[in-house]
Amino acid sequence: MTDLSATTGVTDRPSGTAQQTGTTPDAIQQFLDRQRPETPCLVVDLAQVRNRYRQLRTALPDARICYAVKANPTPEVVGELVGLGASFDVASPGEIDLCLAKGAAPESISYGNTIKKRRDIARAHAQGVRLFATDSAADLANIAEVAPGAQVFCRVLVDNEGSRTPFGRKFGCLPETAVELLVRARDLGLDAFGVSFHIGSQQLEPTAWEHGIDAARRVFAGCAEHGLRLRMVNLGGGLPAAYTQSAPPLADYVRRIEESLDRHFGAERPELLVEPGRFVVGDAGVLRSEVVLVTDSCDGESRWVYLDIGRYNGLAETEGEAITYRLRTSRDGDPVGPVVLAGPTCDGDDVLYQRTRYELPRTLRGGDWVDLLSAGAYTASYSSVGFNGFAPLPTHCVDGDQQP
């Protein structure tokens, strides 16, 4: 995650992305109040997951929605989405096994990682997976050899400006290379299906997809010159969750995407695929932590609040302070003051927010709780197996539609 310039966070400020969910808003709160689970823990409301999926289904009725399993691979979450008819974007054999175990059909799975072992491609193909991402000649050759006849889409590199967690240059090729690869795919007996791109996760600029849709159009045109008619554009992920920074509502994203599609494809509109992860599960989770200790810094100029959750047991996305969670505490309502927030390990880098301004109740002390809101995505699965001897972050699922 990239180190962005300092931003300002405040306690529990509702972000512009907060969508009306229609489910009991406090199913998670009720669970926390009644069960008082050991901390730290993540609580996910499956009703909110369903609701988000349906919102997106309504907003993009023609798109195939592939849930990005990496965002939250909790089996109950995957199972809910199987039940709703979702497709799945997977990164590894482990994620394929998980989806199949939860009842997903192999044809609902898109192997979206461009970095795949040859034997993992063969294994996926043997399991019935038929759709693969690629962005290199070496990977394409492997797919052609061990997954004959499979569908492939080629990932192009696009500008990630506006993203809180941009991708750098690890994935994607130039549009002209994509044309070469897709033509070669056809010549190798594969189904050259389309183009994908990713404008960066937690993308706060709805116009960002324009870059990718324009690039996709150029790849479509280039392939057409070789007599190859592509049919699909994979819009990737990027739709936001509600952190401290305001994000536009879903409708704004959809409108801009539709405008770009009209501009570049007109009546020749391709099939669409989207890979939401954070958007589906981010706002559906609350991470409860306990205050370990509150101290004054050595210079007496700042107050440090140490939580039992940190960068190595769930909050990996606080690296570079990229993702700034909204907070709620057991002392809300008391007068607040600025704090530095840090995790519980002996690691000097296990500091959550030092440049981002957070204000928490001055009365906060060891034993109080602090909830990190919208923490359903990219938390528990990042957790270390036991760095410093701390256990991985457990996940509890509740269902706001099943409340009494």
Add this chain to the structure above:
Amino acid sequence: MTDLSATTGVTDRPSGTAQQTGTTPDAIQQFLDRQRPETPCLVVDLAQVRNRYRQLRTALPDARICYAVKANPTPEVVGELVGLGASFDVASPGEIDLCLAKGAAPESISYGNTIKKRRDIARAHAQGVRLFATDSAADLANIAEVAPGAQVFCRVLVDNEGSRTPFGRKFGCLPETAVELLVRARDLGLDAFGVSFHIGSQQLEPTAWEHGIDAARRVFAGCAEHGLRLRMVNLGGGLPAAYTQSAPPLADYVRRIEESLDRHFGAERPELLVEPGRFVVGDAGVLRSEVVLVTDSCDGESRWVYLDIGRYNGLAETEGEAITYRLRTSRDGDPVGPVVLAGPTCDGDDVLYQRTRYELPRTLRGGDWVDLLSAGAYTASYSSVGFNGFAPLPTHCVDGDQQP
């Protein structure tokens, strides 16, 4: 880990720290050749762990050696060190349980984390742990209440210049605050034992301990003015493993430390405690990975080598390219060229070395292996539970003294 300026790494260049171990150097290699374990995996040679412990025992005969369990909590490693009479620096209840389970005496355990829940202090005390670090009034009050009569040492903040992984300002207080806290500790009925500091892990400058020993002397003097005679200086960790950058030999560190102790304490030499982690286990481990894919970058100007090990399944210390491992490949001897090294996940930040220059054989391809040398510390325990569906890094132990 801090983002340092670009450095130059090369393949398998022996570093100045490489100590003669006296054990069969290739016990790990033999295991890898014979067993061909699934990759990625870490292989640790217990003979090299023993050897390193004994080197340090000889070099610092008067110091109490507390192995920093966080560096590698593999039960076999902890068990070996229990057998050698080591003490243990622990960060959490989990690490205390591990040490006790492997036969460590409670009085051999130092609870070195200054960030402790009150109930975890009580639990440790009930288990027989009697030595605690502190650096704040809040933590000290907890210790006094739930671990009455315990020994405490106070951590002071010192300059970390020269460290590849400096601590920032998360831990430690000013020397004058340490005096206040230690005097208060005495007044609360605790045994105010001494002072600790940490000059940063992988410290390449043997004179770095001077800062901390000088600070400790000032705390001793300040406490003496209150009629409190401290008895112990905890020199922390910082001794290096053999990565691509040269590090001085152990003797240089010991000589500089002894000089500082003589200068500041003279005949009033305190008891010493050291907390080596990386030095004990770093060079004892080899991490075997497999090449997933080799590609040309989108601009055709760089070659990317993707391994099945990355930042999220073991190589957390490549963050900011802080730790630069020496590499060995199955194609060594073939002509080399520059590469970017990256991990297997769909995360754009899962890139190991992009600014650090690494050169690997031009013949390298998917299915070949790449060994990361001196990877025994801060690898497996950092591994995520399953980010992107990849399993945590397993550890295999061998014993070079038990070879046929």
